Amino acid sequence: MTQKEQQQTVVVVGGSSGVGLETVRRMAATGARVIATGRDNAKLQEAIGGLDPNVSGAAFDACNRGALDAFFESTGPVDHLVLTLSGGEGAGEFAQLDLQSLRRGFEAKFWPQLEAAQAGARVLRKGGSLTFVTAISARNSLPGTAGLAAINGAIEAMVGSLARELAPSRVNAVSPGLVDTPWWNRVPAAMKDDLFRQQVETLPVGRVGRPQDVAHAIQFLIENGYTTGTVIECDGGLRLV
Numbered sequence: 001m002t003q004k005e006q007q008q009t010v011v012v013v014g015g016s017s018g019v020g021l022e023t024v025r026r027m028a029a030t031g032a033r034v035i036a037t038g039r040d041n042a043k044l045q046e047a048i049g050g051l052d053p054n055v056s057g058a059a060f061d062a063c064n065r066g067a068l069d070a071f072f073e074s075t076g077p078v079d080h081l082v083l084t085l086s087g088g089e090g091a092g093e094f095a096q097l098d099l100q101s102l103r104r105g106f107e108a109k110f111w112p113q114l115e116a117a118q119a120g121a122r123v124l125r126k127g128g129s130l131t132f133v134t135a136i137s138a139r140n141s142l143p144g145t146a147g148l149a150a151i152n153g154a155i156e157a158m159v160g161s162l163a164r165e166l167a168p169s170r171v172n173a174v175s176p177g178l179v180d181t182p183w184w185n186r187v188p189a190a191m192k193d194d195l196f197r198q199q200v201e202t203l204p205v206g207r208v209g210r211p212q213d214v215a216h217a218i219q220f221l222i223e224n225g226y227t228t229g230t231v232i233e234c235d236g237g238l239r240l241v
Helices: 018-029 041-048 065-075 099-121 146-165 182-186 189-202 211-223
Strands: 009-013 033-038 055-059 078-083 124-133 170-176 231-234
Touching (some): 009 099, 078 099, 099 124, 099 146, 146 170
């Protein structure tokens, strides 16, 4: 990157763990000024502690629109906005799907990403970028994931329209498959191990994804000024099986 590009400001909403934190690390390594956000200040500060001095943190609840607006008012102009907010509800066979759980899934991922995108777009510099992080459930037609497909598909459906509305800024998304992040800590260890083993045997790439894989795709979308309105499938081929 040029010296001018190295001085750009990157905001990662949901940057205290997993894909978000790895994106913070990667973009800080380019010389960019990076602001990581998270709900838990102690967790956030621990996550970014020891990183480059050009990394700072801001703790607030991204489900709170007032907090989002106040945050972006404090940042000044932003060159690149990355939204990695996620939830954990909405999965299950449709006939027995708990629709209240699905509603909470939307409240934890779809709405916060949408609110953050709208609030952040007001300070996004022309020619910058906005990158959503969705999930391959939006397109792999796996039984038991109709609710997750609805959440992530709703985000992906906006990408093309937003790319035209916010031009010359670029709008894209990365759609990850199974990635080994702290999100899986909430799942019983035996269940996680069994699922991951199955994926290693099934996925064309022969391994489970890592946060670095997805963060690399995000970095590409930030740096490639000729890519917009695109959803990159970073899933190890899960959509193919």
